[in-house]
Amino acid sequence: MKLELRNITKSFGTLVANDNISLVLKPGEIHSLLGENGAGKSTLMNVLYGLLQPDSGEILIDDKPVKFSGPGDAMAAGIGMVHQHFMLIPVFTVAENVVLGHEPTSKLGALDLNAARKLVTDISNRFGFDIDPDAMVRDLPVGSQQRVEIIKALARDAKALVLDEPTAVLTPQETDELMEIMRGLAKSGTSIIFITHKLREVQQVADRITVIRQGKVVASPSPKSSASELASLMVGREVELDVKRKTAKLGDESLVIENLTVLDDRNHQMVNGVSFSVRNGEILAIAGVQGNGQTELAEAILGIRKVHSGSITVSGKDVTKSTVRQVLESGLGYIPEDRKKDGLVGEFSIAENLMLDGSFTAPFAKGVQIDFAKRDQIADDLIERFDIRTPSADTLAKQLSGGNQQKVVVARELGRDLKVLVASQPTRGVDVGSIEFIHEQMIAARDAGKAVLIISTELDEVLALADRIAVMYRGKIVGIVDAKTTREKLGKMMAGIAA
Amino acid sequence: MSKKLIPVKAEEPKAESVLREIMSGDPVRIGLSILLGFIIGAVFMVVFSEDVVDSWSQFGADPNYALSTVWWTLQDGYGALFSGSIYNLNADNFIDGIRPLTETLRFAAPLVMAGLGVALTFRVGLFNIGATGQIMVGLAGATFISTRVELPQILHMLLAVMVAVLCAAVWGIIVGILKARFGAHEVIVTIMMNYVATSLFTFFLREPAFLLEANGGGTPKSDQPADTARLGKLLGPEFNLHYGLIIAVLSVVAYWWLMERSTFGFRFRMVGHNASAAKAAGIKVENTFIWALAISAGFSGLAAANQALSIDGGLTTSIEAGIGFDAITVALLGGSRAGGVVLAGLLFGAFKAGASSMQVAGVSPEVLGVVKALIVLFIAAPPIIRAIYRLPKPGPKMLEAVKKTEKAGK
Numbered sequence: 025m026k027l028e029l030r031n032i033t034k035s036f037g038t039l040v041a042n043d044n045i046s047l048v049l050k051p052g053e054i055h056s057l058l059g060e061n062g063a064g065k066s067t068l069m070n071v072l073y074g075l076l077q078p079d080s081g082e083i084l085i086d087d088k089p090v091k092f093s094g095p096g097d098a099m100a101a102g103i104g105m106v107h108q109h110f111m112l113i114p115v116f117t118v119a120e121n122v123v124l125g126h127e128p129t130s131k132l133g134a135l136d137l138n139a140a141r142k143l144v145t146d147i148s149n150r151f152g153f154d155i156d157p158d159a160m161v162r163d164l165p166v167g168s169q170q171r172v173e174i175i176k177a178l179a180r181d182a183k184a185l186v187l188d189e190p191t192a193v194l195t196p197q198e199t200d201e202l203m204e205i206m207r208g209l210a211k212s213g214t215s216i217i218f219i220t221h222k223l224r225e226v227q228q229v230a231d232r233i234t235v236i237r238q239g240k241v242v243a244s245p246s247p248k249s250s251a252s253e254l255a256s257l258m259v260g261r262e263v264e265l266d267v268k269r270k271t272a273k274l275g276d277e278s279l280v281i282e283n284l285t286v287l288d289d290r291n292h293q294m295v296n297g298v299s300f301s302v303r304n305g306e307i308l309a310i311a312g313v314q315g316n317g318q319t320e321l322a323e324a325i326l327g328i329r330k331v332h333s334g335s336i337t338v339s340g341k342d343v344t345k346s347t348v349r350q351v352l353e354s355g356l357g358y359i360p361e362d363r364k365k366d367g368l369v370g371e372f373s374i375a376e377n378l379m380l381d382g383s384f385t386a387p388f389a390k391g392v393q394i395d396f397a398k399r400d401q402i403a404d405d406l407i408e409r410f411d412i413r414t415p416s417a418d419t420l421a422k423q424l425s426g427g428n429q430q431k432v433v434v435a436r437e438l439g440r441d442l443k444v445l446v447a448s449q450p451t452r453g454v455d456v457g458s459i460e461f462i463h464e465q466m467i468a469a470r471d472a473g474k475a476v477l478i479i480s481t482e483l484d485e486v487l488a489l490a491d492r493i494a495v496m497y498r499g500k501i502v503g504i505v506d507a508k509t510t511r512e513k514l515g516k517m518m519a520g521i522a523a
Numbered sequence: 524m525s526k527k528l529i530p531v532k533a534e535e536p537k538a539e540s541v542l543r544e545i546m547s548g549d550p551v552r553i554g555l556s557i558l559l560g561f562i563i564g565a566v567f568m569v570v571f572s573e574d575v576v577d578s579w580s581q582f583g584a585d586p587n588y589a590l591s592t593v594w595w596t597l598q599d600g601y602g603a604l605f606s607g608s609i610y611n612l613n614a615d616n617f618i619d620g621i622r623p624l625t626e627t628l629r630f631a632a633p634l635v636m637a638g639l640g641v642a643l644t645f646r647v648g649l650f651n652i653g654a655t656g657q658i659m660v661g662l663a664g665a666t667f668i669s670t671r672v673e674l675p676q677i678l679h680m681l682l683a684v685m686v687a688v689l690c691a692a693v694w695g696i697i698v699g700i701l702k703a704r705f706g707a708h709e710v711i712v713t714i715m716m717n718y719v720a721t722s723l724f725t726f727f728l729r730e731p732a733f734l735l736e737a738n739g740g741g742t743p744k745s746d747q748p749a750d751t752a753r754l755g756k757l758l759g760p761e762f763n764l765h766y767g768l769i770i771a772v773l774s775v776v777a778y779w780w781l782m783e784r785s786t787f788g789f790r791f792r793m794v795g796h797n798a799s800a801a802k803a804a805g806i807k808v809e810n811t812f813i814w815a816l817a818i819s820a821g822f823s824g825l826a827a828a829n830q831a832l833s834i835d836g837g838l839t840t841s842i843e844a845g846i847g848f849d850a851i852t853v854a855l856l857g858g859s860r861a862g863g864v865v866l867a868g869l870l871f872g873a874f875k876a877g878a879s880s881m882q883v884a885g886v887s888p889e890v891l892g893v894v895k896a897l898i899v900l901f902i903a904a905p906p907i908i909r910a911i912y913r914l915p916k917p918g919p920k921m922l923e924a925v926k927k928t929e930k931a932g933k
Contacts, residue, residue: 326803328802328803347805347807348802348803348804348805348806349805349806351805352804352805353805358803360803365797365799365800366799366800366802366803367800367803368797368800369793369796369797369800369801370796370797371796371797372792372793372796376789379789380793380800380801380804381803381804381805383786383789383790383793383804384786384805388786389786392785392786392787393784393785393786394784394785394786394789
């Protein structure tokens with residue numbers, strides 16, 4: 025099937041999300057759509073999938089214009105979408121999930137599960153998916169769940185597949201397997217639109233690349249382009265992918281975690297006997313696929329999650345049972361993984377957000393009153409120092425872009441006198457320019473002799489920043505290795521295979 | 524550096540964003556809601572007026588007459604509301620003319636005080652509808668002091684006010700503790716606490732050992748508060764307006780300072796907007812709930828003192844006069860801001876003051892109940908008002924200025 029998007033324009037208010045975008049997907053082709061967060065990729069795909077109607081432009085299938093008023097139309101036309109967040113029912117089997125919504129029935133109208141099983145087995149065998157149709161979805165690893173999503177689309181005769189950031193939740197090995205599957209699908213004639221911001225994957229698998237920036241197609245570079253060429257096209261200027269750094273000057277162990285065990289809200293053991301320490305002047309990065317206990321570890325260090333057993337020491341002081349306020353006052357700075365949920369108050373101004381955890385004491389508080397003059401002065405200073413792009417300190421945080429919001433959080437935490445910085449996913453959903461800046465700030469904190477703990481699922485980020493790397497898998501530290509460790513070895517560790 | 528523009532996505536679930544919109548109180552939307560409430564109230568007034576119905580049955584014969592009766596009915600109704608609540612144009616002298624305005628102020632004072640209390644909890648993200656119960660226990664406390672204790676002038680009054688505040692605050696703290704420690708939902712708890720408080724107050728009024736009037740019989744009624752405890756007349760004997768107004772003004776200033784200037788208010792607002800971020804910033808969210816409910820109930824206690832210490836004759840349960848319930852509307856209408864609550868309180872005070880003169884003018888004052896209810900309805904359903912007046916939807920919009928700075932890249 026040949027799929028074409030012709031001159032698609034879609035705007036929201038004054039924001040033009042898609043500006044005259046054209047794209048051709050040939051049969052059996054893997055077409056990579058490359059762009060930063062907010063470049064307009066998702067809008068374009070929502071237009072293709074019938075979730076949004078374009079202001080102008082048309083969609084053509086085999087050179088015939090079509091009109092989709094909803095995902096149902098798109099599916100009927102042979103377009104399948106695998107979302108970043110899976111749309112599966114965990115307590116159903118693979119077969120049940122695959123046929124959900126268009127169940128094969130016997131003559132009497134009863135669900136024909138055998139037909140469903142056969143459908144799954146057929147597709148699974150054809151592409152070498154290795155999926156048991158009777159397995160409960162919740163028991164499958166994430167990589168397999170993703171395959172179930174792909175089977176779901178193929179079961180509805182999808183000729184064109186859209187994969188939206190499919191590797192975000194995968195280990196490097198699972199990613200390689202997905203690349204294999206994509207090639208197999210393409211060989212058998214299925215066309216694939218592959219949305220990602222990871223350059224390595226694009227180079228590996230794409231037949232053709234389209235780069236989108238600020239709603240416009242800016243280039244269609246060859247798949248042989250180098251990573252920095254692709255990055256420059258994505259951002260629109262030269263990008264320095266490697267962070268320059270001096271050798272570490274190590275000091276005392278300011279953050280010591282010993283034998284830490286933490287439970288999640290459902291009393292599952294998410295962190296299981298973890299021990300490590302971070303010294304002043306070094307960056308320890310915790311690598312691992314999302315959901316292996318990193319979130320709970322970070323929350324336990326800050327004290328918003330209770331420690332089940334073990335201990336946490338911040339610059340010599342046991343803070344295992346301390347309140348959040350005591351932990352913060354002991355000199356720990358915290359950048360949460362979800363800034364909108366835990367890091368910012370969207371309805372508050374930048375100035376207010378910069379004093380979020382400082383309302384108890386000077387300089388922000390004067391007795392029980394807020395010292396507005398000081399507050400504004402500190403805000404102006406931090407806005408300047410941390411390059412927060414805003415018309416004024418009174419702008420509401422929710423009106424800023426992701427990168428600038430994150431800079432507000434970073435500015436607040438690094439703006440006070442710290443000994444330890446714990447940063448969870450410090451650059452998630454942040455534009456490349458801000459990523460560079462935030463990385464520089466992390467390195468600067470390290471060079472200033474602070475102990476920095478970075479928790480990241482992005483292997484590139486870990487490799488760019490870390491002095492040492494700890495890999496976490498199913499709540500345990502698989503190993504703590506040197507920053508020069510190869511990607512392959514780290515990938516194996518992320519899958520639980522000890523070095 | 525970066526020249527990127529990233530739109531802000533509205534990702535919160537719909538129900539929550541609507542609730543936020545309701546409690547945030549956009550002045551334009553509120554103003555339009557009030558206007559629409561009055562317009563539909565006018566329709567009710569006209570449709571249920573016998574004169575209008577009669578004249579319209581002969582519309583063919585005399586269309587002018589039919590239309591003019593509509594006009595006269597409206598003028599009678601809303602005209603009476605004006606002369607009953609702002610200035611009586613038919614009065615012989617200035618004192619009689621201005622009296623309606625002082626009555627509006629008198630009725631507005633307790634509404635403002637209780638309204639501030641409810642507003643405070645709204646800003647902490649709690650939907651507290653327990654002002655009624657808090658006022659009831661406040662009334663019991665104030666009346667006990669004013670009828671059963673003997674103290675010198677002023678001191679007696681101050682003690683009665685303080686006891687009213689304390690009693691109400693305890694009632695609020697109970698809700699706070701149930702919520703903070705056991706996760707009980709404040710809406711359910713406050714509703715139930717209202718029933719308990721109302722029954723408790725009635726029980727006290729029946730009991731000779733507590734509040735029942737001397738030589739009282741079966742009817743639950745207290746003695747008249749002692750003269751030493753009463754809130755004195757503010758403008759002399761010509762007017763009913765009393766010192767409750769001064770307490771209300773002080774409450775407004777205190778509320779403004781607490782919410783906008785103090786660090787407590789900062790933390791209250793932080794918890795209200797994003798409890799999760801507040802927690803990560805070292806704030807004990809549960810304790811904040813308890814404090815907020817206690818202070819909120821304290822404001823209701825002031826409203827109770829205002830009622831208990833200004834009455835002529837003994838108290839019955841009717842002294843509450845729906846203030847606790849109206850307070851919710853006042854807080855919503857006022858956008859939970861000090862200034863907004865004052866304006867909303869004045870509007871509702873005017874409704875109360877004007878009701879009797881509407882009745883005299885032959886227009887059912889229940890129309891005002893309809894108007895009030897409609898205003899709340901429209902405020903509670905922002906999409907209706909947006910659809911009727913074709914207002915743009917508040918959404919993931921970036922300020923033009925923000926865009927410019929980000930694009931310019933300094």
